[in-house]
Amino acid sequence: xxxxxxxxQALSIQEGENATMxxxxxxxxxxxxxxxxxxxxxxxxxxxxxxxxxxxxxxRLRVTLDTSKKSSSLLITASRxxxxxxxxxxxxxxxxxxxxxxxxxxxxxxxxxxx
Amino acid sequence: xxxxxxxxxxxxxxxxxxxxxxxxxxSEHNRLYWYRQTLGxxxxxxxxxxxxxxxxxxxxxxDRFSAERPKGSFSTLEIQRTEQGDSAMYLCASSLGGGxxxxxxxxxxxxxxx
Numbered sequence: 001x002x003x004x005x006x007x008x009q010a011l012s013i014q015e016g017e018n019a020t021m022x023x024x025x026x027x028x029x030x031x032x033x034x035x036x037x038x039x040x041x042x043x044x045x046x047x048x049x050x051x052x053x054x055x056x057x058x059x060r061l062r063v064t065l066d067t068s069k070k071s072s073s074l075l076i077t078a079s080r081x082x083x084x085x086x087x088x089x090x091x092x093x094x095x096x097x098x099x100x101x102x103x104x105x106x107x108x109x110x111x112x113x114x115x
Numbered sequence: 116x117x118x119x120x121x122x123x124x125x126x127x128x129x130x131x132x133x134x135x136x137x138x139x140x141x142s143e144h145n146r147l148y149w150y151r152q153t154l155g156x157x158x159x160x161x162x163x164x165x166x167x168x169x170x171x172x173x174x175x176x177x178d179r180f181s182a183e184r185p186k187g188s189f190s191t192l193e194i195q196r197t198e199q200g201d202s203a204m205y206l207c208a209s210s211l212g213g214g215x216x217x218x219x220x221x222x223x224x225x226x227x228x229x
Contacts, residue, residue, distance in 0.1 A: 004157070033217050040225070042119075042206060043158070045217030088157050102148070102171060103218065105157035 004089045004106030012112040019076040021109040023089030024069075030092040032065055033103065034074050037086045046074075046087075079113045086110045119221035121207050127227045128197055135193045136224045140209030147190050148218065149182055150206040151175065158206055164190060165212070197228045 007022045023032070031050045035043040049056045049065045049072070056063045062075040076083055090103040120139040128134050140147050145166050150158035161180070162172045166187035176182075179197075184190040194201055204225050208218035 031215075035217075035220075040204075042121075042220035042222045043208075043218075045219065048215070048217050050215075090157075102160050102163055104160065105150075107155070107157045 121221035138207030144209035146212040
């Protein structure tokens with residue numbers, strides 16, 4: 001079963017605007033990761049945030065994690081048309097559900113950046 | 116090393132036929148994962164190897180599905196007696212593991228059962 005739930009399911013913005021996607025999950029985690037998927041392709045790892053971290057940056061990406069609320073957000077600043085893709089959060093659950101480093105993915109947010 | 120390779124990219128098969136997919140992970144990665152993704156959904160875990168040992172299988176992996184990773188290198192996923200419900204993208208990923216690394220995914224094999 002999928003643990004993460006991304007919100008919104010779809011997001012359409014203009015180039016240059018910021019895009020914010022949220023993820024909620026259900027169990028305790030070791031870490032949370034965000035991935036991007038272009039249509040019909042494999043997933044690309046964007047960023048990993050550990051359960052003891054609250055915020056992480058990578059280029060135009062900013063990820064926050066609130067373990068008390070079991071939620072995370074991904075912010076893409078100054079978006080570009082090339083950012084158009086689906087974005088998935090994935091959690092590495094702690095035992096008993098996890099422990100095998102098996103990631104559990106949400107359903108994703110489909111981001112469209114209009115030129 | 117150019118990343119995770121999957122073969123074939125696309126496979127169309129008739130219902131009832133057997134199919135086999137191959138995944139070549141990044142050579143330094145000892146963890147290898149198979150996921151299945153249907154349209155509009157996120158990837159769903161199927162099975163996982165650490166080196167040549169298959170450590171976990173999802174309940175999604177019925178007895179028609181079998182995966183191997185001989186010698187801890189490439190992996191194969193076989194589906195016997197395919198059904199239309201098996202139509203999906205089959206994704207392979209590899210990782211260094213240890214909870215500090217993300218996965219590197221291949222481009223996937225899209226299976227269509229007609």
